[in-house]
Amino acid sequence: MSELCPATAAELAQALADAASRNQKIRLGGNFSKPGTTAGDVSISTRALNRVLTFEPKDLTISVEAGLPYAELTQLLNRHQMMIPLDPPWSAQATIGGVVAANHSGPRRRLYGSARDLVIGMTFATLDGQVIQSGGMVVKNVAGLDMAKLMIGSYGTLAAMATINFKLIPKPAGSRTFCLTAPTLEAAMQKRDEILRGVLQPVALDLLNPEAAELVGLPAQWSLLLQAAGNAALLDRYSRELSAGQMIGEEVWPRVQEFTPMFLAAHPQGRVARFSTTLTDVSEPYRVWRGPMIARAATGVLYGYSERPLSLPAGLKMVIEYGEALMPWAQTGSDYSAMKRVKQMLDPKGLLNPGRLYARL
Amino acid sequence: MGVVGPNGFLDQPHDLTLYEYDGGVDKHKPDIVVFPRSTEEVAAIVKIANQHNLPFVGRGAGTGLSGGVIPRAGGVMISFAKMNRILEIDLMNERCVVQPGVVNLDVTLAVQGEKYFYAPDPSSQRACTIGGNVAENAGGPHTLAYGVTTNHVMALELVLPDGSIIETGGKEPDLPGYDLVGLFTGSEGTMALVTKITLRLMRAPEMVKTLLAIYDSTEDCGATVAEITARAITPVAVEMLDGPMLRMVEEATHAGYPMDAAAVLLIELEGLKEAVEEQVEQIREVCQSCRAREFRVAKSAEERDLLWKGRKNAFGAVGRMSPFYYVQDGVVPRTQIAGTLKKIGEVADKYGLSISNIFHAGDGNMHPIILFNARIPGQLEAAQHAGEDILEHCISVGGSITGEHGVGMEKMELMSKQFPPETLDMIAKFKNLFDPQCRLNPGKLLPTGRGCMEIRQRPLTEKTAV
Numbered sequence: 103m104s105e106l107c108p109a110t111a112a113e114l115a116q117a118l119a120d121a122a123s124r125n126q127k128i129r130l131g132g133n134f135s136k137p138g139t140t141a142g143d144v145s146i147s148t149r150a151l152n153r154v155l156t157f158e159p160k161d162l163t164i165s166v167e168a169g170l171p172y173a174e175l176t177q178l179l180n181r182h183q184m185m186i187p188l189d190p191p192w193s194a195q196a197t198i199g200g201v202v203a204a205n206h207s208g209p210r211r212r213l214y215g216s217a218r219d220l221v222i223g224m225t226f227a228t229l230d231g232q233v234i235q236s237g238g239m240v241v242k243n244v245a246g247l248d249m250a251k252l253m254i255g256s257y258g259t260l261a262a263m264a265t266i267n268f269k270l271i272p273k274p275a276g277s278r279t280f281c282l283t284a285p286t287l288e289a290a291m292q293k294r295d296e297i298l299r300g301v302l303q304p305v306a307l308d309l310l311n312p313e314a315a316e317l318v319g320l321p322a323q324w325s326l327l328l329q330a331a332g333n334a335a336l337l338d339r340y341s342r343e344l345s346a347g348q349m350i351g352e353e354v355w356p357r358v359q360e361f362t363p364m365f366l367a368a369h370p371q372g373r374v375a376r377f378s379t380t381l382t383d384v385s386e387p388y389r390v391w392r393g394p395m396i397a398r399a400a401t402g403v404l405y406g407y408s409e410r411p412l413s414l415p416a417g418l419k420m421v422i423e424y425g426e427a428l429m430p431w432a433q434t435g436s437d438y439s440a441m442k443r444v445k446q447m448l449d450p451k452g453l454l455n456p457g458r459l460y461a462r463l
Numbered sequence: 464m465g466v467v468g469p470n471g472f473l474d475q476p477h478d479l480t481l482y483e484y485d486g487g488v489d490k491h492k493p494d495i496v497v498f499p500r501s502t503e504e505v506a507a508i509v510k511i512a513n514q515h516n517l518p519f520v521g522r523g524a525g526t527g528l529s530g531g532v533i534p535r536a537g538g539v540m541i542s543f544a545k546m547n548r549i550l551e552i553d554l555m556n557e558r559c560v561v562q563p564g565v566v567n568l569d570v571t572l573a574v575q576g577e578k579y580f581y582a583p584d585p586s587s588q589r590a591c592t593i594g595g596n597v598a599e600n601a602g603g604p605h606t607l608a609y610g611v612t613t614n615h616v617m618a619l620e621l622v623l624p625d626g627s628i629i630e631t632g633g634k635e636p637d638l639p640g641y642d643l644v645g646l647f648t649g650s651e652g653t654m655a656l657v658t659k660i661t662l663r664l665m666r667a668p669e670m671v672k673t674l675l676a677i678y679d680s681t682e683d684c685g686a687t688v689a690e691i692t693a694r695a696i697t698p699v700a701v702e703m704l705d706g707p708m709l710r711m712v713e714e715a716t717h718a719g720y721p722m723d724a725a726a727v728l729l730i731e732l733e734g735l736k737e738a739v740e741e742q743v744e745q746i747r748e749v750c751q752s753c754r755a756r757e758f759r760v761a762k763s764a765e766e767r768d769l770l771w772k773g774r775k776n777a778f779g780a781v782g783r784m785s786p787f788y789y790v791q792d793g794v795v796p797r798t799q800i801a802g803t804l805k806k807i808g809e810v811a812d813k814y815g816l817s818i819s820n821i822f823h824a825g826d827g828n829m830h831p832i833i834l835f836n837a838r839i840p841g842q843l844e845a846a847q848h849a850g851e852d853i854l855e856h857c858i859s860v861g862g863s864i865t866g867e868h869g870v871g872m873e874k875m876e877l878m879s880k881q882f883p884p885e886t887l888d889m890i891a892k893f894k895n896l897f898d899p900q901c902r903l904n905p906g907k908l909l910p911t912g913r914g915c916m917e918i919r920q921r922p923l924t925e926k927t928a929v
Contacts, residue, residue: 160693161796183695205637216637218645219614232885240794242611242826242866244600244649245874245881246908247890251613251645260641272695295555301669303735336737378635380556402556403637421639434640437631440623440897441641447896459640 103129103142107150111225111233111264117146118262119231122453130258130455132169132197136204137366137424140457148199148262154178155265156239162270163222163239168199168263184270187214189355191362199263205255208359209306209329212400214271217254223267224250226260229449233264241269252444257458260448274331277305278340279354282326282347287311290324291385294399297328298381302343305329307400308358309384314394314407317364318357320350326399327354361396362405366424369409373425377404377418390415466507471545472497482522482540486587486778487873488789488843489530493520493540500545502620502628502658509656510626512539512902520904521656523564523595526587528790529871531599531651535906541656543594549573550659558617558634559662563594567601570662578667582609585867586775594657600649602867604774605731607825608699609665611867613648620659621647624898634661646893651869653904654897668733672743673761673770676728676750677721681705681820684726685801687753688824691730692797696745700731701825702774705804708781708819708832715780718773719766724756728824729774777821778832785817785834789846792868793857797827806856807831814849816842828866829857855880870908879910887913 108114121128121144129142133149148169156165159182166175173194179185189208190201207216214220223237226249236249253263284290290309297307306329312322328347330340341349357364362374377387379402387404388395392412397404411426445452473479473496483492494517499505512519518538525532534540547564554577559570567588570581584603585591591601597619602611609615618632632644647655678684688701704712705726713720720727730746732739743760750758761767773780781788795803804820807829811818822830831853835846854864854877864870864877878887887909894901894914906914 158796158798160689160798162692162695163796207637215610215614218642219610228889232889233883234889235882235886238861238863238881240796240827240862240866242602242606242794242823242828243863244602244611244867244869245863245865245878246870246886247893248600248613248645248649249889249893251642254642254645255637256641272697298666301666301735303666303668332735332738333741335741336735339735339737376637378633378637380553380558380634382555402635419633419635419638435631436629437643438640440629440631440643443896444641444643444646447892 103145105145105147107147109150111151111227114146114148114151114262114264115227115231115233118227118229121146122229122451125451125453127453127456130262132200133171133195135192135195135200138458140455142456146262148197148264151264159184162272163241163267164270165223165239165265165267166198167265169197172196172198172201179270183273185273186220186268187271188217188220189359191360193359198266202254202263202266203256203258209308209327209355209398211398212307213303213305218251220268221250221254221266222269224253224263225265226253227262227264229261229453234261237267239267258455259459260445260454275333276337277329277331277352278337279350279352280328280330280340280344280347281320281350282328282344283321283323284326285324287324287385287388290326293326298400302330302340304400305331309397309399311388311395314361314396317394318354318361320354327358329355358396361407362424365394365407371410371425373408373411374423375406375408375414375420376423377406377420378402379404379419387415387418387420390418466504466511467497467499471499482525483533485525485527485530485532487528487530487871489533489535489872491533491535492537493534494537496540496542498542498545502622505541505622505656505658506626506628508539508541509622509624513626513900518902518905521594521598521652523592524566524590526591527595527599527871528792528868529865529873531869531871531907533872535872543592546658553634554579554664556634557664559664561593561660561662563592563597563657563660565593567591567593567596574664575667579664580667581662582606582615582665583612586778588775593660593662597648597657597660598650598652599867599869602823602828604700604702604823607701607823608697608733613645615663616644616648616660617663618661619644619647619657621655622658623655624900624903628658632661651871651904651908653894653907656903670734670736670739671767672732672739673767674730674732674743674746675759675761675770676730676755677724677757678726678754679724679756680754681726681804682801683754684728685804685824687728687750687755688800689798690749690753691746691825694745694749696742696749698730698742698746698825699733700729701823702729703727703820703822703824704729704774704777705820707817708777708821711780711784711819712773712777715783716769716773716776718769720773729770774821781819781832781834785836787835787837787843789833789835789850791829791831791833791850791853792865793829793854793862794866795827795829795857795860795862799860799862800824800827803829803856803860807853810849810852813852814845816845816849818849823866826866827862851877872907875908876910878908879913
């Protein structure tokens, strides 16, 4: 398979249009760091679209090309005490475009949100060779349709992102991490409820079952990991109010963030399932899952890890994120036909990343 | 109208006159206003409108400021006034399910006893509805920290222009598939009618501090905003009022604003005590370094409420002074606020109009209020031209023509200055995808000639335009 690496948005649009005119299936990506990318007749990578276009520290905004490595972007922002706290897996290899296309997020989304909250503008190239703009470089903007929302999490099945604009979050003065352990799932959920109903505003609140806790280097117990951020007086307050927990090192977070790549490296045939639940139902996937499981316990997204194919629970909203899709996106709702119409409009021949997006659209 | 019964519609000219306008300056009467009570009734009305080839438009409280709800082609207006129930409050899951006619403030009032709140807080929040907020992707002062409507909508039930009903999103985050909630939110009622909304609620902060910084120069005031952003201090709201605005507000509300200042900043900080107390001192330091004449911290909830009442009733205060006014909604990068204020002053001089400013300075969302007298021939047009000049300036410094009010029919023509033709065509394609007959809220959002089926609409006449 030949690989094209266009270096401008216009070249990207041209590459897409050329492939479409030849009815070629397109494998579209950045660094192709995530497993599950599909085969195609032609491969188009955004890795040469790797520039920072505008960085306005005083406006707390940045515009970057989609192929910019996430790690490079993070380092640049770090130097200015700023951040785009998406905390995605494969953070050392991924491009920012890949992170947004997969709608990857991490532990700190409780406070800072996910890509849909941090992206303020975007350009994307379509199969008919056009470059389309959504939003802009200001933090508040309702002119035109918010088409960027469609691109976030679309796994490159609609169009190819060329540039992405973000609002930036100032880095807090400091942070502290606490681990609260519990003998049972119910006891852990009760501790979580107490935190959610209190006035503390944790940056992150993850629940790990004993299997997952062990794999990130903690004792094999039900573990609530809480990150607090802010000034010293604020962190001291967290220490006082969470005295039942134990203060642990910040180095636990990269292990949580990179759990999926770590697991798949150890178990190439493994499966990663992603569940969406309400806050009260965060406990439900745990009841049916055998294997490590990590929950964004204050958000309602859970990741379950299995070493081998398994029969999947009915009645829960879930998809197979990585590994062979045994049950591709089982439940589709009344909006499925509308999604298909969107796909049909932008990619009528089904050329873009066929089989991605949980092998449905 | 068998669907809604004899008390479910209005079709007499004197009644329809009440539905010909919103908070903007454009007008056009619908041919009938209907008041459905359920999603099924909405769908039935849409199907009937389709059978008779009539355009239709949804309407909340009519507080919009861009003409988004004006039935410029006549036809059926679907008012959500009777679909005004809060269907479910689910505090354990930080969610609330409402019908589109629920008033914005009523959501917070329903949950604040349990120390929760709904974050987007447009100035019209005592009247505007959640359905309208979703259509326009409404903002408000506190969106600086918490995000606009789209960041707080989890799920939508929609009636599509063909009369079909779909639900998208859910109480759960990250459901698989395309983010249609994000696409439809802010589509200005041109692609679907919203009949049910699932909102995200937030936990009320432990401490709130409201500050007032008073200036003898608007430049210093603007510089303070840039400096707060540059020093990465994160207030939840930073509102700016200039001198003329202050005086109008103070005469109407007696909120304690100084009558002789050139400008003030109204700043709010929220969060845990330890964080808020530190930020008060940081902001005091910034204000002093930017030559604020005075720095006050509201001492009580009453004092704080009064300051906000003055801010949120500002348009009412303007109405006392000038029977006609025209509000703009441009956005600029925060480093460009001071220059934009200067430009607005020049535009006022050019057209001989008085323009005062009250706006969400923290996110660069300017609201110049252009005062005019529609009874003087040419003044409405002058006000509109002044507005366009200001918005073109916003575009030229990297900003946007609208931060929260929407494009509507007011700023359609300016869309081609902000976006390239390919983008406008793509927006038209989306509209056409869901509304191929162009019956839902026609003639909005896109420049004339770029929207669908323009030719089928009755043109605005001089009589209907003003």
